[in-house]
Amino acid sequence: MDRQDGWLLTDLFRALGERRGESPARGVDGGEPSEASALEQLLAACDVLMSDIGEASLRAVAARALAAYGALDADGRCAFFTHITRAYDADADQVRAAFHRWEAARDAGGRGGEELVRLFDAVEPARQQLLRRMNHAPDATLALVHMRADLRGLLREHPELRPLDHDFHHLLTSWFNRGFLRMAEVTWNSPGDLHDHLLRGERVHPMAGLDELRRRLQPEDRRVYAFFHPATGDVPLIFVEVALVHGLPDTIAPLLDPGPSLDPARADTAALYSINNALDGLAGVSFGSFLIKQVIEQVGEQLPHLTRFATLSPIPGFRRWLEEQAGQDTELGALAGELGSLTGADALPDEDADRIRPRLFAALARYVALERREDGRPLDPVARFHLGNGSAAWQLNWPANSSPEAWRQSYGAMINYRYEPDQLERRHENFVRRRTVALGGPLRDALAATAAAHEAP
Template sequence: MTTLARLIESCTELMSDIGEASMRNVGDGLLRAYRDLPADRRAEFFTHLVEAYGVDPRRVDSAYAAWSATGPDKARAAAAEIELVDATEPLRQRLFRRINHAPGATHALTELRSDLRALLPDHPHLRALDHDLHHLLGSWFNRGFLRMEEVTWESPGELLDHLIRYEQVHPMAGLDELRRRLQPGDRRMYAFFHPATGIRPLIFVEVALTRGVAADITPILRPGPALAAAEADSAVLYSISNCLDGLAGVSLGSLLIKQVIDDVGAALPHLSTFVTLSPIPGFRRWLDAQEAPHLRELRHRLTGLDLSPEQHRGGSAEVDALRPHVVAAAARYISMAKDDSGRPLDRVARFHLSNGAEAWRLNWPADPSVNGISQSYGAMINYRYEPAELERRHEGFVRHGTVALSDAVSDLLTSHPGSCHPASPPNERKSHP
């Protein structure tokens, strides 16, 4: 029997009338068979799940007719509603819940979804399956099951290895770079953990305590004298990395950032400012596609420009001349470039603005790394988190598409020719301290 045939047979057995002990054993066998399945056969297995374990259209039609025909009898209406809900739930969700009886199944299903997501661009018919897994994993990884911990240099070596492996924003070459981010007194790192994933974090955030708001990533990443926590006035969240692609779309980052701000603020109440120092990953691609003459000239001058700190430590007339134009273009991109659904085109901007942060300050040059140049010509942005304003700004963004901007960022939209468009969506101005 082929591995694919064993998988299909295991699914059939799991959906039969078996007890919990049998579910555990069959589910375990199914997951082992899936691990043995060649990568080029996964799409066949996923297609089988979509086609064999969907909804029964006749049951849905019957349940809907019964529900729509209920009269004033509340008990009858409740029963009809329950049947309608049950009828519209794909059998796949029941199958995954039964698989989840197996040891280590929750983590295994996140990995399975990661494999599935890699296939979606070429197999869009599998999106219903991804939706089912997203729904279930969102329930299994909700806030009630998560545990936040501060990670230190004394944390287990396996955990430290995970941090090096999964750092996505500012990659680390090894333990020496990790030590710089963990050991000094002006550095903090926090992570969410879940019982199903053990010592492997779901997501982690890196924090630098600074005097004044950092506008350049280089001093944060390079070794240097530590600032005493009592002398800091700002907390800069400069990196947030997901460790499980299978949890994409499950809201973890927003929860982690807000809890980190609460915990750091409680431990260090003298801190007055909480900001990020964030990449602008789509800025270069957007700028390279613009046809306005002043933007074409800007990218021509940026191409090949040496932005290394060594080159410009003493100041550069060329950089100083370009800076106002670069940050003005970045302000336009952050506040006005939209995707098809009307949300900010930049994925990092969508994340922070939907959390209730404001676009507070544009910085250039701020990231001279190869990745920083390729993403944004070296530009970065501070998003400011003000606990008292988060809920109001979140509601404004979700309900009305309002992009919260400091006065400094708003002013950039009108300070340079062609930087503003009369049909731009609403922005909220906020004074720059």
């Protein structure tokens, strides 16, 4: 046995013994202590990682920690997350003392720069250092991304774990800086493992199997672009599906269903109809307008005759919002009741659609363009994403998606966000700085007409 491995095992066994309240663990030559559970091994490894351990040892101990985590069941993962949230929090006494030193330095007439640095160090939870040290293991970054996905699955029932999720988000935002991303086109000839990642990662418009994947990869009027990071190897972070079409698409079925392909030379629009974060653990880690702009630039270079770049996007929060408003607004309540009585878009007669559409579009426009969170950003998460990337909310479409999920989210309504390359930076800055929602085309006109109708005597 390598001497370094012997030292590491001794430290781990000692930590296990101390955690159990047993006598110090025997030396390596004396054999291992009684068999420990995966959770005990993991917590002991965390103790060692946070001790005075050398750089050379971090890799081996971190690998043992991640291996033990991989052996945990659901209850074990919850217990682990709960433990490190509590045990590796910021030290309140150290934070208080560091703050008083910084305040005293300021009162004495100095800027307190050095004390401010010490205050920053004290405020940072020890959990972040633990995660950084775990990241020394081989392939650890991707393992930690998956660990965060496990954590996020527990947050609804265990909101007390949100500080730990914040720590993950803080670190992953730094580790997955967009400058490290590499874009590549995915084709039908790409490796099978990459196809599998696309099948698993597609959540906007799920695919039943390879035949549906072929429809999105093989025809000449289809493109798929994926973004990769050195830490994830051949596992894509994000992928964007593009359809080359004539005119602005207003229903999703022609983009997904089998049918003849369009000669790209006849297309005038690139429709970005599905954008997926393939790794749940990177939820909320924004790559900004980088990926959208790069896809647009790539498609534009290949097909310079295209005149439009737009999405056909879901409106996932609309139905919930409308039902919440029903008790406060008589008109919205009537609309929610009428829509709720329908069974779905497939069974919707044209005359009913024509009668409902004007009121539905007025409510949709209000939801997308006017309703805001406390931070001033739109309520709808897809709207926040596209408007934050410099697009304009352009056109509402209904019925546009007959799937049960789309009916549950928005009664089958969808929206086009328009990306105009020469406007992206200005719109992005206005959204970030002033929370300005860029509007254009039919949606802008519909919102103006609704406002005028309400102002009329």
